[in-house]
Amino acid sequence: MGQKIEPYRVALIVEDDFEVRGLAAALLEETDLKVVEASSAEEALDYLRQHSDEVAFLFADVRLPCLMDGLDLVRTVRLKWPWVRTLLTSGRPLDQREGEVPRDVRFMQKPWKALDVLMEAEKAADASRRH
Incomplete structure (x- = not known):
């Protein structure tokens, strides 16, 4: 029999810098969330x-390759998908785009x-348990 996938249990990391994405993935693997990585929007x-x-x-990350940032x-x-808790990050201040x-x-x-x-990810994991 197939394994049932529990809804709302994934942390999706979107970062084009391989090293930064790997660091974020290693960090988020410490949570109850399964980590999925993407390099573009x-x-x-x-x-x-x-x-x-x-x-x-x-x-x-704010700065991403391709058409969408x-x-x-x-x-x-x-x-x-309004239920997805979202964290945006950048090496530069947002200034005019804030x-x-x-x-x-x-x-x-x-x-x-x-x-x-980790605190943001844990809040997302906690919220997903209530759905």
Whole structure:
């Protein structure tokens, strides 16, 4: 028999820098969430279209390759999948684009603190247990 997948149990990391993505993945593997990695917003959206019911947490960088950046991605996710707890990160301050970040999206400037990221992921995991 197939194994039933528990909904809302995935942390989706969207980061084009391989080393930073690996660091975030190693960190989030310490939580109860299964870690899935993507290197672009388009790759993340492809995953979400097929597995949105499994995703509890999105951890995305602002600067991403291809057509969509991280800000475009989090706005799309908040509209289509509002239950996904979202954390946006960048090595640069947002400045003029700060007003474009949805209110319920947490922003952390790099280098982020591991404990802060873990706390956001744990909040997502806790919320997923209540659904």
